[in-house]
Amino acid sequence: MIDSARTVLPHAGKGEGMVLDDLGDxxxxxxxxxxxxxxxxRSFMRAAERLGLTPPAVSMQMSKLSESLGATLFDKEGRSVQPTEVATALVPYAERMVETLKEAVHVVEALQGRIDNQVRVVMVSTARNFGPQLMQEFRKCHPEADLQISIDNREGVIAALEAGRADVALMGRPPKRVEVTAHQFAKHPYVLISHPDHPLARAKRIRRADLVPMPFLVRESGSGTRMVHEHFFHEAGLALPRAQQMDSNANIKQAVMGNMGLAFISAHTIALERQAGKLSVLQVDGMPQIRDWYVLHLKRRPPGPAARQFVEFVRADGPAIMRGLFGPDFGAAA
Known part of the structure; x- marks a missing residue:
């Protein structure tokens, strides 16, 4: 619409200017x-044919425009019309407005096409052990998709979803503070690990109470791993053992390999270290604890076409991919 700023056009039939105010509506x-x-x-009839309108509709709209401007725009000459001096002055402004609209529509269409092909996946740090493989397998089926990946802790993942910086999340327990649509696609086992030379590494059966005196390494409060740690002891009515907090699973693994303590950790994060004999999984009552992996998105903000395809791909093909990565026991959907 015409900007409501004060604009002066010559008034037809008079030598004075006319002020246009508040014409945006x-x-x-x-x-x-x-x-x-x-x-x-130069014809309302031909203009109507070009625009798919009726001649009376064109005539009515031009009458309204003339009335709004307070100026005559066309003089009739038989069946044709001739633009007045005011109309001629208005033409470049009208062309600029119509061209700007076309440019805006083009930008929206281009952006919408990009958004339709966009898949922004945010995943918790533990999921970095399989998330990229899932995305690469999806890319093979949908090479046109614009895949973007980010990795964060649990709170960061939830914040990215809420802020609209991500379309889809890969994580464990779905958040409670926001409504999401979540689909379970694989089991997520947690185990207790130690250095291979730790005295408990040779034990056949370890009671929970035996672990209370041991030093532990833990993730930040609110993380899935920390929740497993705390639930394991609280469930048995035991006090939490002394623990040192670390900011990543990678640092925890390094500390355990340095024999600094024990740690609960996702079994999906230690496959290579176990194969290399650098870590041991302890035989503890109540372990492993099985959780689930979910692919999810905000309920109030459904994902676009490509992101929806990714969700369906993870639901359908994710279990088989996880079995291939981690074996039949720890890679299957429930």
Whole structure:
């Protein structure tokens, strides 16, 4: 619409100028389109044919435009119309407005095409052990997709979803503070690990109470791993053992390999270290503890076409991919 800033056009039939104020709610882009068609064709009938309108509709819109401007725009000459001096002065502004609209539509269409192909996946740090493989397998089926990946802790993942920086999340227990649509696609086992030379590494059966005196390494409060740690002892009515907090599973693994303590950790994060004999999984009552992996998105913000395809891919093909990565016991959906 025409900007409501003060604009001066010559008034037809008079030698004085006319001030246009607050016309934004009266003059429309559609009127500008009709106006240009009428000027170019010099006929309301031909303008109507070009625009798929009736001649009376064109005539009515030009009458409204003239009334809003307070100026005569066309003089009739038989079946044709001739633009007045005011109309001629208005033409470049109308062309600019219509062209700006076309550019805006083009930008929106281009952006929408990009958004339709965009898949922004955020995953908890533990999921880095399989998330990239899932995305790469999806890319093979959908090479046109614009895949973007980010990795964060649990709170960071939830914040990215809430802020609209991600379309889909890969994580364990779904958040409670926001409504999500979540699909379970694989089991997520947690185990207790130690250095291979730790005295408990050779034990056949370890009671929970035996672990209370031991030093532990833990993730930050609120993380899935920390929740497993605390639930394991609270469930048995035991006090939490002394623990040192670390900011990543990688640091925890390094500390355990340095024989600094024990740690609960996702079995999906230690496959290579176990194969290399650098870590041992302890035989503890109540372990492993099985959780689930989910692919999810905000309920209030459904994902776009490509992101929906990714969700369906993870639901359908994710279990088989996880079995291939981690074996039949720890890679299957429930």
């Amino acid at each position: 009266k003059i429309t882009l559609r009127q500008m389109q009709i106006f240009l068609a009428a000027v170019e064709s």
